Amino acid sequence: MVKIIREKCINCNICKEKCPFGAIENKDNRLEINENCKECMICLKNCPQKAIIQEKIDKIDKKLEDFKGVYIFGELEEDKLHNATYELLTKGGELAEKLEENLGLIIIGNVCDEEKNKLMEYGIDDIYLFNINDKNYDCKTYSNCLKNFVEKNKPNILLFSATSMGRELAPYLASQCETGITADCTKLDIDESNKLLKQTRPTFGGKMLATITMPNHRPQICTVRPGVFEEVRLTEKKAAKYIKENVVFNKNENKEILKKINKVKRDSELENAEIIVAGGMGLGKKEGFDLIKKLANSLNGKIATTRACVEEGWIDSKYQIGQTGINVSPKIYIACGISGAIQHVAGVKNANYIIAINKDKNAPIFEIADYGIIGDLYEVIPRIIEKIGGKE
């Protein structure tokens, strides 16, 4: 860790100018090192006052045999655990049994009583609850919390779900603990000969599977894709021991949460619809969806949209199809005034037939469409409705 010695610093700003990462800021005539610091030591070499030093962080004392237990990071959504956490608890239970070690769960925050009840069906020995002062997820704060846990409890194995949170947090923690990580595992097992965790993941673009072990470092950390392992509840309930940890970490001053955007709500009716009529920016205005609804009603179908229309505020996000929306597999998908961006068509790959209405004959949507109508949707759609006998 790079540190400025206040007593020696004369605020000359040379370090700030030399830093290639913009990691030194002058706040109220006081130079401070921010999170961009890569410890390249350019500042240290250029400081005329020798006012910058590198402090060695205490390393975790690593006697490998002291590391015991299989621990799962419990990812919270409000006060409920993510489904993937339960999948990991099931797999973690199997691994712990083979190793004859404890199964533990680490939660940063708190879970509701309903969830605590459910947790009794996974054979967990210990549940660590970290009560932190700022509940908003912040990688650095969470990782500090977990590093604290690793130092105190020395877990042998630490499993994370490969969700957005897990993908950020697990490698950050692994680097803080100076251990390795295997990302996106699809299979986990224990090597009977040496009791190491066998971490299998696809490699070479999914053409091969690699099995990785970590003989010299602890904890053995990996992330697992959600949905890879089955969630199985045990018939016998077991009450875990709850251990409360009160950790006060300072809020990350370099980060401010401006807005929280809720995850796209899934519309199960849309997911299962046989006919979908989707309207895009080609509608030109919010009211254009009246025409889309009319066509959808005439075909007993459902309406959908693109992200661009959601961002315009024309329609609710639950209707958004695509990479960051819903994946659908209807018999017929009618794309009206939709360009066919890759992120959108990712959600309609499983449609049996795609019909596109677009006034630009070069629109990419025509490349994936089974039938294409080149024309103004405000002329084409009323004629289709008229032909099939429109319904309001």
Ligand SMILES: Cc1cc2nc3c(=O)[nH]c(=O)nc-3n(C[C@H](O)[C@H](O)[C@H](O)COP(=O)(O)OP(=O)(O)OC[C@H]3O[C@@H](n4cnc5c(N)ncnc54)[C@H](O)[C@@H]3O)c2cc1C
């Ligand atoms: C990380 C990321 C994730 C994303 N995820 C998604 C996602 O999940 N879903 C998604 O949809 N998008 C997503 N996007 C956005 C995506 O890239 C496109 O911007 C978006 O899909 C475009 O929407 P659109 O086709 O409605 O608009 P445009 O691209 O503006 O297309 C409008 C089309 O309408 C046609 N048109 C105009 N007027 C008429 C008319 N009168 N009659 C007929 N045709 C007409 C035009 O020729 C044009 O082809 C994502 C983008 C990023 C960066």
